[in-house]
Amino acid sequence: MDVTLTVNGRQAQVEIEPAETLLGMLRERLRLTGTKEGCNEGECGACTVLVDGLPVDSCIYSAAATSGRSVETVEGLADDDLGRELQAAFVAAGGVQCGFCTPGFLTTLVAVLRENPEPSEPELREALAGNICRCTGYSQILDAVAATISGRNRR
Amino acid sequence: MSVIGERVPRSDGRAKASGEAExxxxxxxxxxxxxxxxxxxxxxxxxxxxxxxxxxxxxxxxxxxxxxxxxxxxxxxxxxxxxxxxxxxxxxxxxxxxxxxxxxxxxxxxxxxxxxxxxxxxxAVVDLDAALRPDAPLVHPDWESYVPALGPDADYPRHGNLAAESVSDPPGVDDAFARAHRVVTDEFVVQRQYQAYIEPKSAVGIYxxxxxxxxxxxxxxxxxxxxxxxxxxxxxxxxxxxxxxxxxxxxxxxxxxxxxxxxxxxxxxxxxAVKLVNTRTEDLITCPSREGAITRVRSALDEDGTIIARELEVIADNGAYSGEMPWLASIALHCARGVYRAGPTRVTARLVYTNTAPTGAFRGVNGTYLYHAVERHMDHIAAELGVDRREYRLRHLFDDGEELLNGQVLTDAGILREGFEAIEAAAPWAKLEAERRPYRGIGIAAAWWLTNPMPGTAVVKLHEDGTAAVITAATDNGSGAVSMGVTQIVAERLGIPPSDVFVTLPDTDVAGFDAGSQGSRTTRIVGKASQIAADEVITKLKDVAAGLLEAAADDLEVADGTVRVKGAPGTSVPIAVVAATATNTVGPIQGTGSFVTPFPDFNPGCATGLMLPSFPTPTYHVHLAEVEVDPVTGTVQVLRYLVAQEVGAVISPDGTYGQVMGGVTQGIGYALHESLRIGEDGRYRERTLESYRLPLAGDVPRVEFFPLEHPDPDGPHGAKGVGEGPILLPAAVIANAVSDAIGRPLNNIPITPEEVLAALQTAELRNDEEHVR
Incomplete structure (x- = not known):
């Protein structure tokens, strides 16, 4: 079957299997391998992408269900001011170590900050409950978010 | 301007954050x-x-x-x-x-x-004690025919289900126990821990x-x-x-x-080409996880409460195959006293074959549970004596010149006292004790550790545009040891920006032997090898530039992207020009460096099975935690966590803090969350990331970090290893803090909410009984 959707701002028509996941479609058919598979059961959050602006675990999200919707992946963040600033802040603040979880954190945080431009640290820790980072212990990720927020406030 | 100790973004950061990294x-x-x-x-x-x-x-x-x-x-x-x-x-x-x-x-x-x-x-052979009984079925009936990887001469003590054994039995232990005023005995049991890297294992093979x-x-x-x-x-x-x-x-x-x-x-x-990739469950159940272990320890005390002798026995789960494990068994000898004087100490380390997935290396190998045992035991002794736990530790703490059980001398162990002082300045112990509230507790512990000494090598190649490539089989597992550490060290030496240094990914056809990202070794070992290689590049640059500048090579220096006359920086030529000139005259410029740390002197007769004989490039660590227990749910929240750690010299502040914060978080997971049980059938109970619960952002506080810097003359810019130390002590300090919070000893890891509730109920039962009496 075919599905027509918007991926990172561009129209795409993709042939998929009916039971295919959004993650499988992105990685195998569109070769958007920035979105990672960590557990394939919606626990680790490495596969997080935005569907119509809302973060979803693409490993347990039906590819067919994206018909007519807009999907944003880590590869599309550079086209977005907030996404680009978060990416730069992650690198500058030491928020990236192995980096395998980073795309999922970035997409989640773009959605969080679009909704609430100045979350408190406890709110952020709560909002990141669906994303596991095994390397950093989260502090430098929170530093990156704080730097992004203060950078936006300075303008 | 120096880039050492500066915040330099990791070279692979942009590709990782954009999704381009492969x-x-x-x-x-x-x-x-x-x-x-x-x-x-x-x-x-x-x-x-x-x-x-x-x-x-x-x-x-x-x-x-x-x-x-x-x-x-x-x-x-x-x-x-x-x-x-x-x-x-x-x-x-x-x-x-x-x-x-x-x-x-x-x-x-x-x-x-x-x-x-x-x-x-x-x-299935699963229980560690049962596996060692004479009537236990053998996991490997053919064990005698197996040959060490280095050949028959490299064999070591092993027998039947006993996969490896290291025993140290110095004189005086039994005498001291015979005359002891008091003997304190403990047993500690720890589960396995799954490394739980977010990228499952994969491989693509081509014949x-x-x-x-x-x-x-x-x-x-x-x-x-x-x-x-x-x-x-x-x-x-x-x-x-x-x-x-x-x-x-x-x-x-x-x-x-x-x-x-x-x-x-x-x-x-x-x-x-064939590609294999693990599902998460395949990955979890076959991963060489940190071994489960039973540690039994007893100490003899004199009438002043001073420790005059100790016995420590550890039985560790090898799983079905040995991997790296036999090499690590003698670590028990190096950690049996922690960092405290304890008199003559008998140490028995046994590694046991079982019908379970082979165990293996996990950051802080063996040390996490050995320090947990030793430091819980120290709290137990202090409680028996009715003395302050911190004071009791300081009374026995190693000082400069401490001679260890293996004969190794720690010339700089006095750094430990600096660590205690650094923690004390930020979180005064007496104040924490005075401000205690119900269900809150504190714990303190200390450790020493090695920097893995194994060899590494690098080639530094100068491009004709003045940038440099570092060709090495060293790997950056995420720590930043290559993408920051080695990159900064080469940039510093060559006087070029870190963004002009490119380090290759490993390829065994191209780069020389490297012992891998293990034991906190990469920044120190590969950094040093790269520095030596860069020095050869500098010598060659000066030789070629001498002709261009009409000056003696000895009068030249390499700095700010140029080769210039010392004291006359106006007389200079860009590195790119020198490199291009060299290529067409004497040939392309590159240098080679290799480095390995020798093992410190030790007494080879101190133990049998002494596979890892001493700890090179020692580092020192003091941790403190404050926790709060929820008496209704049994959950433990870590409120405050402090680390004082000897690092030699900070090369990258972000990399160093990242290792401390990340290592402590894994240690908090080990202590409180990451239950990895094995059933009587030898199968794991937890099999997915849903049931194997990793620490989340809400589970960990921001670690307060106090780097101690005593530069190592042999390390690049004085660097020692950083990465492993932070995971050594969280289980120890958190177990001590939780036991302090509820007034009951918790001697098993992990301390799950069920364990806390069970301990609380036992405590209540006791209180009721006392009340009735």
């Missing part, structure tokens, strides 16, 4: 097909039927291989005790029995499921022109080369390992996993 699981080859493994569903049994015909008959299946298709040999890091496929008996759940290659991953998994495998179950190439995201490419060569019975140089960006490893990606299967399948599939 990890092992992302790697693809032209015309690649997919593999899957048939794994044993039981932990112990005899294979009664193995029929691959149904899988081979499926359209799109290229190959099915079993033990019959692999060389009749055994392989292993330390002991060659492992076959590529189970032949007649299976020894652990998840052990590969066959492998298939097919057009797609789905088809490969369907074909693997179509292989007929029948197993007659046998009793071409008589050689095997394997693409993999690996911490130690040369080790996987050696393992593939052993399993496939070819010489090491017939195997090429190409490294890719690593999505975390923490020790679990130091030995071969899927690589030899990918290589063999490609040969069976007539050279098509």
């Amino acid at each position: 990890y092992g699981v992302d790697h693809a080859e032209p015309d690649m097909i997919w593999g899957a493994l048939v794994r044993s569903p039981v932990s112990s049994g005899r294979i009664t039927r193995l029929d691959t015909a149904p899988a081979l008959a499926m359209p799109g299946v290229h190959a099915v291989v079993t033990a019959a298709d692999a060389p009749d040999t055994r392989a292993g890091w330390v002991l060659r005790d492992q076959r590529l496929f189970a032949a007649d008996r299976v020894l652990y759940e998840g052990q590969p029995v066959a492998a298939v290659a097919a057009d797609t991953l789905e088809l490969a998994r369907e074909a693997a499921a179509a292989v007929v495998l029948e197993i007659e179950p046998l009793p 071409r022109d008589g050689r095997f190439t394997v693409h993999t995201a690996h911490q130690f490419p040369y080790n996987v080369r050696d393992r593939v060569s052993q399993f496939l019975d070819v010489r090491p140089s017939a195997v090429r390992i190409v490294g890719h960006t690593i999505g975390g490893g923490f020790g679990a990606k130091l030995d071969a996993a899927l690589e030899p299967y990918a290589a063999l399948l490609s040969k069976a599939a007539r050279g098509r």
